[in-house]
Amino acid sequence: DIQMTQSPSSLSASVGDRVTITCQASQDISNFLNWYQQKPGKAPKLLIYDASSLETGVPSRFSGSGSGTDFTFTISSLQPEDVATYYCQQYDNLPVTFGQGTKLEIK
Amino acid sequence: QVQLVESGGGVVQPGRSLRLSCAASGFTFTRYGMHWVRQAPGKGLEWVAVISYDGSNKYYGDSVKGRFTISRDNSKNTLYLQMNSLRAEDTAVYYCAKSRKYSGYDPDAFDIWGQGTMVTVSS
Numbered sequence: 001d002i003q004m005t006q007s008p009s010s011l012s013a014s015v016g017d018r019v020t021i022t023c024q025a026s027q028d029i030s031n032f033l034n035w036y037q038q039k040p041g042k043a044p045k046l047l048i049y050d051a052s053s054l055e056t057g058v059p060s061r062f063s064g065s066g067s068g069t070d071f072t073f074t075i076s077s078l079q080p081e082d083v084a085t086y087y088c089q090q091y092d093n094l095p096v097t098f099g100q101g102t103k104l105e106i107k
Numbered sequence: 108q109v110q111l112v113e114s115g116g117g118v119v120q121p122g123r124s125l126r127l128s129c130a131a132s133g134f135t136f137t138r139y140g141m142h143w144v145r146q147a148p149g150k151g152l153e154w155v156a157v158i159s160y161d162g163s164n165k166y167y168g169d170s171v172k173g174r175f176t177i178s179r180d181n182s183k184n185t186l187y188l189q190m191n192s193l194r195a196e197d198t199a200v201y202y203c204a205k206s207r208k209y210s211g212y213d214p215d216a217f218d219i220w221g222q223g224t225m226v227t228v229s230s
Contacts (some may be wrong), residue, residue, distance in 0.1 A: 001169075014178055034216040036152075043202055043220035044144075044152065055218065091214035095168045096142075096154040 002026050012107045019075040023088035028068050032092040035064055035073045035092050038101075039084045045049030048067045048073065049085075081105060108147060109185060111131035111186075111203050116224030119193055129186040129203030136184040137161075140206040141190050145199035155201070156188065160210040170196075181229055193228045195210055200225050 003026035014028045023033065031051040036044040044070050048064035051071060062074045075082055083106055088099040115127040131142070143155040156167045158178040165177050176189040186203050201224050203218035 020131075032214070036217075038152075038205045043223055044217070045220070046216055046218050048206070048217075049207060049216040059196070087218070089152075091216060092211075094166050094214050095155070096214045098152040 002029060002093055002097050004088055004090055004097050004099040006086075006088055006102050008038055008102060008103070009100065011106045013078050014107045015078055016076045016081060019078050019082075019104065021073045021086055021088075021104075022071070023066075023071045023099050025069045025071075025090055025092075029090045029092035031067045033064075033066065033071050034089055034091065035062075036087045036089065037082075037084045038087065044087065057084040069091045076105070078104075111205065111219055111221035113201065113203055113207065113221040113224040116201065116226045118227045118229060120230050121194060121228055123192060124189070124191045125194055125226060127190065127201055127203075127224055127226070128190040129188075131184045131205070134205070134219070136179075139211055140209050140212055141177075141179060141186045142204045142206065142214065142215075144188075144202045144204055144217070144220075145197075146202070146223075147196075147199045150199075153199075157182045157206075157212045157214075159212040161200070164212040167213050190226070193226075195228050198226060198228050 006025045033051045035048040038044040085101045109173040167182045174192045202219045205219040207218040209215045
């Protein structure tokens with residue numbers, strides 16, 4: 001199975017800050033990488049697919065980049081409603097695997 | 108609107124069985140592969156199983172293989188997860204999720220999720 005390692009596991013930032021989360025795959029997954037946002041008590045929501053494509057309706061302050069084994073997720077200007085846990089997910093091979101999550105809080 | 112609605116969760120004793128359902132609406136159910144993903148309390152996301160658009164192909168995670176069965180009834184736009192020989196470590200919220208683009212049992216992004224149904228395995 002492909003292991004996905006996210007960092008950091010938690011993060012505290014101020015409104016307006018630029019926030020970056022990284023995800024590393026245990027092997028080359030090309031661009032088969034997605035990012036999800038999960039708010040407490042809610043289902044995950046797809047934000048970014050294919051490493052850098054913004055899902056319809058998702059604000060443009062969210063972005064993704066990378067290929068191969070190293071990927072980055074960025075919020076350009078943190079908003080209060082962005083408090084959530086973020087997960088990366090690879091879909092190069094079955095079983096699909098997720099990173100362990102990054103819990104984002106407002107400072 | 109496009110939605111998935113799970114049902115069937117509850118409290119069950121170890122070794123017993125439970126069947127989850129996921130009713131789809133607002134999209135052409137028969138065009139897409141469908142998945143189950145679970146989340147233990149306070150933990151991350153774990154993929155469980157996938158089924159192709161016509162039910163002919165299925166794939167399971169190692170932790171549920173041989174105990175869980177994924178199926179679908181396209182006449183009812185409904186996805187199922189039959190869970191047998193349940194263990195305490197199966198305690199989780201179970202989500203059904205739609206493949207973003209693939210009709211087969213290919214791995215994919217999940218663009219539509221249900222609200223989840225809680226399964227608690229406890230004596």
